[in-house]
Every structure is written in structure tokens, then in C-alpha cells.
Amino acid sequence: MQADAVVWSQHSYDEVDPGTGDPLNETGLVLRRGFLRAEAHRDAFDAELELDGNTVKGPAARIVTAHVGWGYPDRGEKLVKVDAGLLLIPFGAQVPTNARYRAFVEQPTFLRALFPGDADAGANASGSYGLVRWSVAAMNGTPVADAQWKGRDPVSSYDLMGRVGTDIPLPHRGRFVGGISAVTGTGLHAGTPPTKDQIQWIDENQDGIVQTTELQVIPGRPGQPSQTFHRDALDLDVAAHWCLLGLGHGVVQFEGAIAKNLDRGVVYADPIARSRDVRELGFSLGVVQDFGPYALAGVRYDRYDADRDASETQGVTTVYVHEVFETFAIMAAARFTTARLIVEYDHNTNPFGRDDTGMPTTQRADRVTIRGQVEF
């Protein structure tokens, strides 16, 4: 069970959005995740069902994962493991990691953009042999938090992805873990239905009276069929673990991805609408260190360029703009058996504001979050 309290948000106001009526207050207490997890194992077979109840956007319940699997051999490290159902997407290192094991409150922005919700339906085969780790998966290609399709797959083809990596033990209880992941798939640009001729009234002089010069005919248009487009991504993840005498376990972790037309969560990538491919680039670098058995702390920096070729017209000048999101997170946590209390400060940089020159710039969005987490 995780309960989050955003004790301070720079982007919080005691006001409602006049368009939607939604509150603009972002400082408050929410049940971030309330997990109920059931696992079953028999011989080589296993099954898992994980449910989540939360109040992030009002009371809601959802399936996090639901899958069945088979593995060989029955016990110990699996040479082959096959799972099918609603799975954490086996891409990179952080997406397939369950939220309760993550040190930081939120995923890096580039992973929230490329794999929103972390889970998708499909089948995954994975395994290990010696130092080698591998996985191959066929997924729907619409993660559960896909901003447009909400987890429903609009195309008949599957996204194919795989990871090849290694896990090397080092002296003094150290470890080196690394891997390369790739995904290729197909997205859909939704078409539009045909329209009839219409008359439009634009009240140019705003007198509330219809004048003939204010009437325009909008000719009907034939329907536009939906179009598919290609998308792909390549990811590198590297982590080095150590164990310091008197302090405990520590890890430094880097993960970066270069992608094309794959943003489905932050700045939706639709190359048909933009008439060009949308190229994304993101990475995160973090360090977490235990301080004895009851405390740990960490810092993480992540950066995400949602459109490396973004430009806009300002007056008579076309200028390149940067749709870059950055987060510098500082985390400190206390833990006792299965309980954790995390305090995290996120310094956010985003392109949602405009400076005096009209260029996109940071709109303040820093926040301090406290998370209480208990596992039974």
C-alpha cells in the first residue's frame, strides 16, 4: 500500500480550471497505489494477478498485471520463462520493475512518455544462461495509460521487443548489470469522417447580429482514412551495484533511449499529423545508497527531449524550440522491515511556459512528495 502526500507543489492553486472545472490544487494527500497481489505456483506453472485501487484522479480500481506463465526448470534460475497476459513491459531495466521496488516515487519522464502505465498485454519469453539475460516479447503496443487509445489496440500487428543483457557478479558482493533493448511496432493515426457543406457564422464585429459578410461556406470534405506509421526505439541500461562496509548496498544506474514516433504519454507522437517523424531522446542517471539497515538516500537526473526537430513560426521567423523535460530528484527514505517512508524533492524543468521572447520555457512545477509504503 502506498499513500502519497504532495506537501508542496509549485504549480498548485486554490482555484479551478474554468474550462473543465477540475481543481488546480496539487498539494494534498492521495492514495497513490493500493496493491492487492495474488500469486500461485505449481510445478512449472505460475499465475499472478495484481489489482490497484487509488485516488489519483478520483476513486479508481484497475488491473496492474494479470498473467500466467510457464518456466523451465521448475526451480531455480529459469532457462526459459514464458508469460502471457497483462505484463509489465519487458523493455529496459526500469519499466519491468514493479513500483514497490523502485527507489524513487516516479519513473523518469522519458519512460512515462514511451511506456505510459508500464504495462501492456502480450506474451513474453525470457531466460538466463550463465551471465546472459534475454527476453523477447510481442505486445499490443498500447500501454494501459496510452493517452489516445487507453490500452485498446487499434492495429492488428504487434509490437516486437527484446532485450539482451548480462548480470556479472563482482568482488565484494558487487554486480554489474547491463543490457540493450529494442522495440519495433506500428501506431495508428486516426482518420476523420466525411463532412457535409456547412455555413459558419463568425461574428466579426461582435454585435450579435448576423450580417451576410460574416457568413462563410465551409465545403464538405471526404473522409480521411486512418493511417498506420512505424515506430521504434533502442535502449541501453547499465547498473553497477556495490556493498560498502558499514553503509550497505549502493547502486548507480543509467538508462537511455532513442526512439521514433513512440511517445504515447507526454507529447503524443503522431507523424502523420506532423507530416514528419517525431524523434525522441531521453535518459536518466541515478545513485542510491543505503545508510545502514534503516535508511537510504539517492539522487537522480533525467532528461527527455520529446521532439528533437521541433520548430514553430514566431511572426515571420521559424525557430527551433526544445520540448525538453528535465527532473532533478533528491530522495531520502527510512525503512523498517517492509515499511518505507520516502521524502522526495523534484526540481522540474518543462517546456510549458513562454518567456518574453515567446520561446517555450520552464513553467514552475517543483514539488515535495512524501510516500508511506507498507507491504504485508
Place this chain on the structure above:
Amino acid sequence: MRWLLVVLAACNGVTGDPGYGSELAIPGAQFRPGPFPSPTGGPATQSFVSTHAAVVIGDVHERVHAVLDPAAHAAIIGLAGVDGAWIVVAGPPDIDTPGQPSATAIIGLDPATEPGPFTLLLAATDGDGRIGAAAALPLVADAEPPPDGDLVVGLVWDSRADLDLHVVDPVGGEAYSGDPNTWKAPPPGTPTDPNEFLGGGWLDHDGNAACHRDGAPSEHVIWTTRTGSNGPVAPIIPAGTYTVRVDTRSLCGDAGAAWYVEVYAHGALVAAARGVSTGEDVITGTHRAGAGVTALTFTQP
């Protein structure tokens, strides 16, 4: 030290304040707190116009449009003397001003805005952040749109007070609640058009009459085409100087009454003035023709 750096870093960037508390509202633009910026050698503004001379308070409806120098990338729009402005990205040139960026915005005034004249400022900025000299656009905040008419003189206030608008035309005709038409009957025996009286300036109603409070008290004297027994009658607007006075019949229990007067000729603002009525005005006034304090005078050709 690190925390200090982070806290300082949090001061970077623009505010996330959506600007809902601002007196001026521009949907879709970036709110910019603080006073309107001073010029720093940026691009000039060639023209700055609005669709109407009056902005109805509470409506986000009024379109303003500017033509900017070619170097402009954006425009800052704000109210003179009021903190809080808005950044609008420059748009493509208009057909009739090729090569010159435009800036278009739909503006609105907060419902708490006091009625009366105000000045809208617009300054263009270039890609290096230099800010040009501000262009000023005089407008009037209206509780309601002014009535249609060739010549409209309005008095608007917001209190329980019973105020009277007096308008005196250049030939001495005075319209007020005791005589609601500026037209003066000719001497007896003079042949006259029986519909001629419709051409005068007419008082539309008596606001807060006898302290019976209206929702949004106002009075207007209007010259407009009216329909008589022989068809339409064009307004008779004598050339010369008009005098507008405000008479305070009673404050109806209030300590004072803030009012403003506005004059529109064919929809364009001609003059406006603001004032406050006090108990002294009630005592000294005769509340008949010629009563009241002079709010403004204006001339019609």
C-alpha cells in the same frame, strides 16, 4: 548548500500561475506577473486596434490585433498601471501587411473590474528578449455593452444611490429624468413636424429611481433613428459642445457612489470620465434642469 542551490534553482522559469486572479485575462497566453516591462530597444508596434471601444466586464470576448515590426517574435499585453501581463506568440503577417508579424488575442476583464476607461498596452519583443515601446489602446470597461445609437451618453455606477444623468446639447436642450428629451418645442404658432421630437436625445430610463435599486444601475441619453407615424426619423445631433452632468439625488444610505460617464459616437468612444458622489452633492443639488456636477464636455461636428 545543495538544498540552497535547489531552492534557488526553483526560482527559474516562468510562473505556473494561470493568471485567473489577474484583472486582464487572455486565454492560451502565458501569464507574466509584475509590472508592465519598460522598453529596451526592441521592435516597434505599427498598429494596435480592437474590434470595439468598450470591453464588457466578465466576458472574454474582445479581439485585439496588432501589426508588429519584422523582428518581433512575441508580444506582451497588459493593462497600464496594473501588475500582470500576458505573453502572446507572434503570428503570421496579415495579407495587407506582408513581412510584418501580427499578434492577435481575445481579451477579457475580471468580473471584479471597476467600470470605466482603461488603457491596454502592447509591446513587441524580439528573439533576443529586447522589448519595444508599448503601444497604447484606450478602452472602456463596461458593465453592459453600450446601447446602439448615433450618439450615446452613458452614466454607470454601482451602489444604491439615485443618480441622474443630465445631458445638455449645444442649443440648450437638456435631457434628464425630469425631462427625458433634449428636443425643445418651438414657440407656439411655429409650423413643425409632429415627429420631430423623436430626433432628440432620449433618456432611456431612470436608474435606481427613488432608491429602488436596479441590478446594475445606469442611464443613457441616446440619439438614434426612431420610428414615427410617418416612418423613420433620423436623429438631430446639433453641432457644438455638449455638457454632461451627474446629479446626486440621494445616496440611499450609501456613503458615496463611484460613477463613470462615457460618450460613444457611432460606436467609437469619444470621451469618458470618472467621479465620486458624496453627501455634499445631495445637499447642494437642486435636482432640476441645470443640476449636478459637470462630468465632461465634448464637441460634435
